[in-house]
Amino acid sequence: MSKDRKIVNLGTHRATKAGDNSKWTPEECAEQFLADIRSGEIKPDRLFLMYWEPTDDGGFYPCSYTQNLCFSEELAMLEIEKKQLFQRWME
Numbered sequence: 611m612s613k614d615r616k617i618v619n620l621g622t623h624r625a626t627k628a629g630d631n632s633k634w635t636p637e638e639c640a641e642q643f644l645a646d647i648r649s650g651e652i653k654p655d656r657l658f659l660m661y662w663e664p665t666d667d668g669g670f671y672p673c674s675y676t677q678n679l680c681f682s683e684e685l686a687m688l689e690i691e692k693k694q695l696f697q698r699w700m701e
Contacts, residue, residue, distance in 0.1 A: 636661065658687045 621638030625631050631639075646652045657677040662670040676684055 656683070656687075658684055 621634030622642045625633040625638075634642075647654065656679050658674060658679060659676075660672060660674040663673050665671050674684075679687070
């Protein structure tokens with residue numbers, strides 16, 4: 611493979627092209643996240659990964675993984691992300 615070619619994750623490509631994050635699977639999203647860390651594109655110091663697990667009754671249960679965070683920092687990350695989401699929606 612020539613040096614100017616890059617292997618592209620199809621899920622990432624689909625989601626980016628459509629501007630719709632529902633176009634990729636949770637696994638594709640996690641793989642892209644890890645690929646970005648491994649390539650040095652992003653350098654997270656702390657993590658708070660949240661996901662919804664389906665329940666037997668058709669609902670969802672919130673779950674998360676955290677790394678290098680105390681409870682108050684988890685809450686702060688949620689509030690900061692909430693503010694950023696609202697700002698993006700208002701654009």
